[in-house]
Amino acid sequence: MRILLANGPNLSQLGHRSPDVYGTASISDIVAAVKRVHDDVDDFVTEYEGALIERLHRARTDGTAAVVVNAGALTHYSYALRDAIELIELPTVEVHLSQIAAREPFRHHSVISAVVDVTITGAGAYGYELAVLAARQLVAARHGAD
Amino acid sequence: MRILLANGPNLSQLGHRSPDVYGTASISDIVAAVKRVHDDVDDFVTEYEGALIERLHRARTDGTAAVVVNAGALTHYSYALRDAIELIELPTVEVHLSQIAAREPFRHHSVISAVVDVTITGAGAYGYELAVLAARQLVAARHGAD
Amino acid sequence: MRILLANGPNLSQLGHRSPDVYGTASISDIVAAVKRVHDDVDDFVTEYEGALIERLHRARTDGTAAVVVNAGALTHYSYALRDAIELIELPTVEVHLSQIAAREPFRHHSVISAVVDVTITGAGAYGYELAVLAARQLVAARHGAD
Amino acid sequence: MRILLANGPNLSQLGHRSPDVYGTASISDIVAAVKRVHDDVDDFVTEYEGALIERLHRARTDGTAAVVVNAGALTHYSYALRDAIELIELPTVEVHLSQIAAREPFRHHSVISAVVDVTITGAGAYGYELAVLAARQLVAARHGAD
Amino acid sequence: MRILLANGPNLSQLGHRSPDVYGTASISDIVAAVKRVHDDVDDFVTEYEGALIERLHRARTDGTAAVVVNAGALTHYSYALRDAIELIELPTVEVHLSQIAAREPFRHHSVISAVVDVTITGAGAYGYELAVLAARQLVAARHGAD
Amino acid sequence: MRILLANGPNLSQLGHRSPDVYGTASISDIVAAVKRVHDDVDDFVTEYEGALIERLHRARTDGTAAVVVNAGALTHYSYALRDAIELIELPTVEVHLSQIAAREPFRHHSVISAVVDVTITGAGAYGYELAVLAARQLVAARHGAD
Amino acid sequence: MRILLANGPNLSQLGHRSPDVYGTASISDIVAAVKRVHDDVDDFVTEYEGALIERLHRARTDGTAAVVVNAGALTHYSYALRDAIELIELPTVEVHLSQIAAREPFRHHSVISAVVDVTITGAGAYGYELAVLAARQLVAARHGAD
Amino acid sequence: MRILLANGPNLSQLGHRSPDVYGTASISDIVAAVKRVHDDVDDFVTEYEGALIERLHRARTDGTAAVVVNAGALTHYSYALRDAIELIELPTVEVHLSQIAAREPFRHHSVISAVVDVTITGAGAYGYELAVLAARQLVAARHGAD
Amino acid sequence: MRILLANGPNLSQLGHRSPDVYGTASISDIVAAVKRVHDDVDDFVTEYEGALIERLHRARTDGTAAVVVNAGALTHYSYALRDAIELIELPTVEVHLSQIAAREPFRHHSVISAVVDVTITGAGAYGYELAVLAARQLVAARHGAD
Amino acid sequence: MRILLANGPNLSQLGHRSPDVYGTASISDIVAAVKRVHDDVDDFVTEYEGALIERLHRARTDGTAAVVVNAGALTHYSYALRDAIELIELPTVEVHLSQIAAREPFRHHSVISAVVDVTITGAGAYGYELAVLAARQLVAARHGAD
Amino acid sequence: MRILLANGPNLSQLGHRSPDVYGTASISDIVAAVKRVHDDVDDFVTEYEGALIERLHRARTDGTAAVVVNAGALTHYSYALRDAIELIELPTVEVHLSQIAAREPFRHHSVISAVVDVTITGAGAYGYELAVLAARQLVAARHGAD
């Protein structure tokens, strides 16, 4: 079973960006920490909405069992990403490092939440680990439902 | 005379995506069906807003007489796409497979409708054929106006 | 198979009204043009919301196979018309001569779009012909689904 | 004492229209059921806003003691109907077969509620009987107040 | 030169309706008073949006030089009436007996004001006389502009 | 068969509160009047949202066949009450003494209407009797549907 | 009997300002034309909200019988002006040269309309004459009511 | 170290309420499952906003190290609860069984999210376990920051 | 003469809560300070909306001459509290320690202000003393009006 | 120590203006009453936003210790006044004679409240005395903080 | 060629006002700095909307070639100022010292931007120099267009 960690715009800059909000770990650090605990994780980072969509499409057929997605600010307007998440029909967990409800108003609304199974916000880098746990549970629940 | 069928995000996944909404034909099937009737059609499919904009720019100078565009969910927020459509100044038909006014609220508003000549929604794959007919008529009307 | 072309307020004045927006053909000219191509078309024109609703009710039982409706400005507020369209349960195509999304804000929203199968805007008089094609296809699709 | 049951657009089609929402009884069936219990009831059905207004005007002088009105979808936009109800100054009960607050958003607001005495929604055909009871009580209360 | 006074829903009930708001004169009284001063005035009263639209259409060709319209509550939602006023391209004066800006919020917005030349509100029955004066001036101004 | 009349905040003060709006009868008077006609009625009055919710939970298992609820001003914001009404899955009638649509704007929206079967407003104390009739009919209809 | 014509910001520039909207007459020309017909007219022009308010206060005690006010763009936000108009309790007519409902959205709402007796828009310079007629009629009506 | 699981209105009814949305486990089942893994957990369930607030106040001084709160529908309007969460200044995790962003619009906004550290939605009963993990991590992080 | 100081949710925690906003005095300290100056003051503190309503109801008959109320965050949504304040018909002063207009947007609107006589915000603990002064004046004014 | 009472548009007309709302005392009467109790008070009244701003600027350097301001209707739109209040950095109390939250909607929002320390509404002329007390306390608190 | 620097409310207080936002230079310092570089500059500072409007009117005929305007907070509501700018038909540059889009929401919208040629925000005192450069360029461009 493979779980995909898909990261969108500006997550490549973690560690450099407002450390008080996002912490000092880079996205590589975060992914590495997750992989130490979960050896079935793939990761992907891009600044391109189109590339993120293509990667999700590929997940439909490449053996990916579940998706953990941090879409960065695309979260707030990319209905194209939303469509991609919805059509691949895989268990999906949305994760945000910060508590987006406590930040600028434009960050309060996620256009993808309605089509993901689980959302986890504000837990920092640890949120990725919680997200993988949630994803694994979603996969188990689907199989249990068969 | 060449007519460009330009398709945006997630249309590459037609046939896999909610068949009750979008039907079982792939975008290739749809394009092939159109081409059987209209032999002067070019097609283009991309997940990238930027690539769609570049393709439209090219249409301004490559002999394209009219454009049929299904921008997928970019329809609802891509003002950059809107600008591209407006500046190429070609007859343009917007087409959507589903009746977007009957779906989620965010699909009710198209940011490109105001700069296309004709919009056709809800006619499924057949909508592409109607769109090419409309495009052809628009070209004829422009020439007639000369 | 009969297809009804139902026209609402002010369409009787086509030809006199802002020719730059609506063209110089009268509604009779447009209907005649459609009938030259499609000999199974009935037409109806009225300034009365009530009369339009009654005509649609009649279509439920008089052998009408599909409806093409241009409700004029009733499009933007007549929920009574919307109910009539919905309850007759016939394939329905909404048509507008102009590209309503490019005009005054009050014309951007159609209260009937959510209950019609297909909407075609901006194609001028030719839109009626496209609408009849779409209606015919809808009838065929329903029969094919039986 | 006469009580007027005034029905607006599309109520003539009851029985044919979405039976899961509106039931299988026709408006004649409903009126007949009411008349079996209340022999002083007059009824009126029209698709025309203008005819409904004229009928209400007539009620001011023809001996009508109270009005029960189901304005169909005019409920949601006909300020002209609202004015008519307000000016006749008769006890008035608004009735809707379905629970409009549980349906599409445009049905949640009634422009006439503020000028009727009583509103009853969601009780189906039986709502007409409750409405006549309420109307009768309103008449009694007015007379008691003299 | 003929000037048409066109009156919409519920104006037939003037005199009976809230005399503190509308006064005790009937619409006939008002029209008669106007005619005593202006002998080239035609009048029309209807409860039907459709009839009001038809009358306006007729004004385009029957020698009417200008229109004074009190659309009653249609003022607030009848875009079909707005279209009719706009397309006849005659000098038009909108009149309201009461000061609609001081009444319920739904009366604050007129959907026809943007397509009439002059609006006069709050002057009671005398507003009709002012409106005819304004209409006459508009006709003169147009002729002067020739 | 038991029918529960559940009353929320400030209904205990009926008779003292704005008699022109709510009448002079106390809630005990109203309940007593209902019980004179319907001997299978239980009643409950509380100022506490929590207590009202607990009473509704109990109705799920204590033999209550239907609920008549006047939630007072909780009507306008208590989504917790709404959830309670929805989960007990009993026939429910919402009743308000006054015509809330004719009062302050905050009273125009009920957050519970969408999850009750029937709403009756403006009929004063008599509205409780109509509500019990409606509740009884709802119970009969459910049993008839078995 | 004195009637005050009070003019606010930018009306001093009439004749220079967009002649297609406002005409070529200066405010002096307009006032002179009114005075030729009505010899009991005083006029006042200012760019200052404060000065306009002071002038209105003075009208309460200087023998002014009625006010005609064109507040320029203060119309759209000066609640202080509104208070001044309301407190002097004189018959007041609001006049605008252009049809403000047909111009930019910010001009569609007047914060003073609700506290004036009559509003006249779109009649150009002639609107001032109509306004004086209306003012005179308002004075007569008040006296008649004594 | 004690972690408090605080549950608000209607959570006592889990298992009976829409099992497709909320699952078949009761709140006792869920708490028991959490306690099997985490032996330092206290739980609290109430229908009363006031009781929930009092319990949170107590947590400030009774040795509670962190709070996991599922406020039920109070989530959407109880600013009093928000204040209570904010003032106790303990690490707090908000949990919802369902994916509230995919349900009725009123459930899309949480008034407490901005004052909790972490929010987890849509993970069902397992969400409580993830929430305790998150709470434990928050406690560790605070101590680490000392 | 008795004046009731009624305090709502979270005021019991004053002194512990954000001292920069609310100061370091507890509610007991504040009440004691008021009582040192005004010996006819009763106080009440609760976290329960229902208890606050019941206390206000009691004030109608227990000799309370005026009410000073700090409803905490209930201020922003409790229409039930508003109804209770309105129906007891006692002079009422709303007080808030902080300047709520300078804090989060949800605190800018008070649903009770429209039914209290006086509102005092931002004066800290001293605001309670000002409120009692205002209450005393209101009582005097009522008696003076007899 | 000097305290400035600054009054804006239309307060000069107190006594003449709606005595039921504002009382019969003139602004001179009110100021005189305050001065009888507080001998260190300066007062200022103007109809001009600009003059009010200049007076506030002067207060920054003329020994004024605190400001009490009743900005009249400027309260609702004068962001220039707001800037003036904010930049002088003196303790400031906003006072309104009437309970503005109970009047027309445009009076419900004050654009200056967020930059004053204390707001007092609805206490009539006595509100000025309360305001001076509050101002004195603010000055004391600042000095205490030094 | 003369360029007018016109400054509105509170700019006279620069240097004293929030130096972190506006810097420590006074408006005289800023104007002097501009004049050192551009010897054809006139300046004007006022707290009065009316005076600012009058100064702009004068610019139409006093040889002013272009205007640089910092309207202070009038920017956000003075439609009268907007009209003045529009009617003088001179090249106009709007300048703000701070980046208004990053401050309070009421500062995000300028009612004059739509009628000025150029807007420059956030460049501090140097913004005035950029504005004069822009103004000069606008004058050159107009002359070039002759």
Added chain:
Amino acid sequence: MRILLANGPNLSQLGHRSPDVYGTASISDIVAAVKRVHDDVDDFVTEYEGALIERLHRARTDGTAAVVVNAGALTHYSYALRDAIELIELPTVEVHLSQIAAREPFRHHSVISAVVDVTITGAGAYGYELAVLAARQLVAARHGAD
């Protein structure tokens, strides 16, 4: 010191696009003109949001001292771009050729203005030169602040 001119979607088409709005110069012409004056300028043009973000990221470490950005229509929705601008923490100037406040409503709001230092709109190609001047000044100011 290097200054980056970063250009987004459709700017590559300058010269072809609406010359009345944007002028006839191509983006190369504009950049060349800037470079003639400022020899330390780098430029970048792309249709891809992702590519623009990557270029900005690179600027953080490649010696770029300041950024001038014209994001095209991404200005109005690309929160991902906003995040990129914010995180690189370089002096940034936003430039638009046209006066966006005077065009379609969707162009009135920039989602990046709040995170750039300076915004310059409406100065055409010359705006790029002003922007480089502003950028240079910002760099100098930062160094001066060291």
